[in-house]
Amino acid sequence: MAAAHTTVSARANASRGTTPADEGTPPGYGPTSHAYQHAFHLLRRVPGPDIAVPAAASLLAIDADRTGALLDRFVADGLCERTAPGRFRVRPKAPHRAVAGCGDGAARRRLVDHYLHTAYRADRIIAPHRPKLPLASAGAGCAPEEPASREAALEWLDAEHTTLIAVRGLARDASRHLAVFQLANCLNGHYVRRGHTEEQLAQWADAVRAAHALGDPEAQITAHRYAGQAASRAGRHTAAVAQLGRAVRIAERHGEPGPQAWAYYIFAWVEEMAGRDEEALGHAVCAAGLFRRAGERGAEADALNAAGWYYTRLGDLVRAKEYCTRALGIAREHRYHGGEAAALDSLGLLAQRAGRHDEALASYGAALGLCRDLGNTYQEAGALDRLGDSYAAVGRLDEARDAWAQALSLYRLQRRLNEARATEQRLEKVS
Template sequence: ERTAPGRYRPRPAPPAHPAGVRSGDGAALRRLAGHYLHTAHHADRVIAPHHPPLPLAPLEPGCTPESFVSREAALAWLDEEHHPLTAVRESARDSGQRWTVFHLAACLNGHYVRRGHTALQRAQWADALRAAHALGDPEAQITAHRYAGQAASRAGRHIEALAHLERAVRIAERHGRPGPQAWAYYILAWTEEMAGQDAAALTHAICAAGLFARAQQWTAQADALNAAGWYFTRLGDPAQAERYCARALDLSRRHRYLGGQAAALDSLGLLAQQTGRHEDAVRAFSAALAHCRTLGNTYQEAGALDRLGDSYAATGRPADASTVWAGAAAVYRSQDRLREAASVERRLTALA
């Protein structure tokens, strides 16, 4: 049904597809899936140009995807086409278009992570995981397990997350692929952090950084170096933390990787905060926030706002602290991160 000029969405309760779909209907569904898949792929590449291109199937005759000239336009399309993208994935799943299911998940994962859409991320990787194993493709299986693990970890399902990530590591080791193996270790580090196991997380992050270097995946190496620095900070080793985070920031700047710069600046802000340099922390968090907003990364933005409020409070700026904490609490709640929201709200109450 039409919702705006040039915009459509599935009806809220569409009837089930007939058991025997006519060949013309099947071709139309393939064109529809191709349109959304190729448009989503282009949107992802505009927002995150460091992501490698996917080997998508050629477009069906008569299928014309959309293109974008800015990050803002790509982000707006992904937000607006939320319901159709879900329906296209489910249609492709039900009609056996396994590569379409897998590639849609790969294109949309970054957006779901940025926006904190954890339930959608879990649902799409459940479908993509079945598709990857049915295809028998090891790299697709590694990717599906690692992102299924990431989604489970964000949902607070630690045991499920570890099972997926350990499976990803085993498949990668069996096939001798350092890049996919590195990604599995990197997300495994994040999962251990979510469970409060910072020492284990540090070990996995350092391992991931070395494997990314072997695979010459420099932006990913920057992420892993920054993760290691973050864990050194949390473990009380500021000298090592600063060394790793500074390397991550330098590598991200050399490769014009805004996401890596945002993450490294956030880590350096936390390090400055923990060593009592709150004005340095304010500058670092503010720079990280600017990059997060450019990228539409509301998930990371909430954490930076949270920590920026702490430094504002420490430097005697309660009005500024109140403003950013209110923003952090609102984003946390919109993403069902209720524990983090409650923590910020307690500080707001104490400040008042």
């Protein structure tokens, strides 16, 4: 009978012929304690490949110092292993027994809250122009992280990429509809920047269901329009149009200019992906006016720039310059660096089409620098591709090859197969 009550730590140490030491173990978490067993039980149930100390602290509802000491104890006892500095996972064959009264539901809620609130803070640092989300307070015992800089925010989002997908599943399975929708909203910008199209598709499929379960028209508009964007990025035009159509119909019933504007803005992008620039232009101009009425100046800059981009593609360079210059002015006025990069990229294309290649090179170079500062590898790929075109136009073929090779690498990473094939063909012509 005694063997049936052996603790996980005692069993792990017995297998190595050692006795557990108390040094470094946080008070109340001795290897034979219920708290030790409870903590290990919760860690075993964490979704994703591993967990960082701050997230584990929220899961366990204890401070980060004690959490770090406890995880070190688990490593010493052979129950966990380090995957990177400050990150841990439970060893696959670590001994374990069920523990009564673990409060798994509260712990999972804290874990979801930790990732949701930290993702929101990271997104706000990277894209401060984005509308704020009315997040509920994190649960008692949850201590979300506060990235110190844009670089730290990007690093956190990259490091937690796989775990955030798993946490969304945790929230979905617990019917935490608002958390599912808000996680998608917080992560969408990062997925766009990094070209994570399949992940974007999956998260907005969950978010559409969550928004309808909430019965919130504004959430439904947002979910459908981003689901449409993701479908278009994946080359699924019919699905994209269907999602955007639902967003527009709900927005028109809802009546507020902001939600309508966002639906039309994404619809413009979808039409562009299908090669229908005239239809895209109409949607972009409509969106710009609605954004202005709603007071969303950063979004207005994006829509004006989109209209300028379509005018350029349609050959009306006078109107193109007017719209792109207005977009650049608004973006700079509001310190919206993402909008500034997009407007500079558009002005580069405009100058290129007009044969002003030195001006195009300067605009593309400035756009490229901002894209890299922002970690926007999706937009960086396009800027590099067009930069290569301008280099080729002035006979600087080595620099053109280098720019196209960098663009090709990013296109492949982002699974943008059509763009990759076109860039390969350019490289073959100058090889």
